[in-house]
Amino acid sequence: MVGRVHGGWRGPGGRRGPGRGGWQQADLPPCDDAAAWLHGRLPDGWFTDAPDVTIDREEIVVVGELAAPDGDYTDDESGRAERAAAEAGRISRFREQTREERIEIARQAEHRYGRKVAWGARIGDSVELFTVASVPVMTRLRQPERIVLDTLVDAGVARSRSDALAWAVRLVGQHADDWLGELRAAMAKVDELRAKGPTG
Incomplete structure (x- = not known):
């Protein structure tokens, strides 16, 4: 191993x-x-x-x-x-x-x-x-997404918008680990097929 x-x-x-x-x-x-x-x-x-x-x-x-x-x-x-x-x-x-x-x-x-x-x-x-x-990861957020981040900041969950975004990403990672693993495996399979190219 x-x-x-x-x-x-x-x-x-x-x-x-x-x-x-x-x-x-x-x-x-x-x-x-x-x-x-x-x-x-x-x-x-x-x-x-x-x-x-x-x-x-x-x-x-x-x-x-x-x-x-x-x-x-x-x-x-x-x-x-x-x-x-x-x-x-x-x-x-x-x-x-x-x-x-x-x-x-x-x-x-x-x-x-x-x-x-x-x-x-x-x-x-x-x-x-x-x-x-x-x-640093740059992103553009519309108002509904910004309101989510500001709510986390106002509630004291996060210190800033960037901290709130990192907190949200960690939360998704914790609760969607199996799904993310399946997604990575599926994408790896697509990449393998793309590398092989058509055989016909």
């Missing part, structure tokens, strides 16, 4: 599938083997299993599971807080101890795949991402 790979649909050469703007990012190197490459490149013992690798046009995010810290924590509120603190400390230690090697691996991966690399670690329900990219 080389880790689960998540990400958008790509055609030959790592290109994004056609949309209103046609083929995009045609100059990006292919990244189909990124999870396997990282699995082979990462030092043994960093993670308890192969890391999850998430890829889009700008970034590769690598999140690995760390061994849980030893400790006999009670199941009450105090024990859960102590466990969470111990997990946060373990993740912080991993981040500091592996910093230089992670930078070198990221440099190699960026050269190979043409994308920035970000890291994260997980212990149980505790997850921390390190220096992930925040990429």
Whole structure:
């Protein structure tokens, strides 16, 4: 097993599938083997299993599971807080101890795949991402959509319209994960057929 790979649909050469703007990012190197490459490149013992690798046009995010810290924590509120603190400390230690090697691996991966690399670690329900990219995305919204964003801001759910839009996208991703997966698989099949061309 080389880790689960998540990400958008790509055609030959790592290109994004056609949309209103046609083929995009045609100059990006292919990244189909990124999870396997990282699995082979990462030092043994960093993670308890192969890391999850998430890829889009700008970034590769690598999140690995760390061994849980030893400790006999009670199941009450105090024990859960102590466990969470111990997990946060373990993740912080991993981040500091592996910093230089992670930078070198990221440099190699960026050269190979043409994308920035970000890291994260997980212990149980505790997850921390390190220096992930925040990429601006321009969009035009009509008044009904703007009112939705302003309602989220006015209610204190989000700090700004951009924060509200990011919140809405995260919500869709959480509740439509299966549907999005099916959509990506369907688009990948279309791309495969397009690459083959007519055989008759």
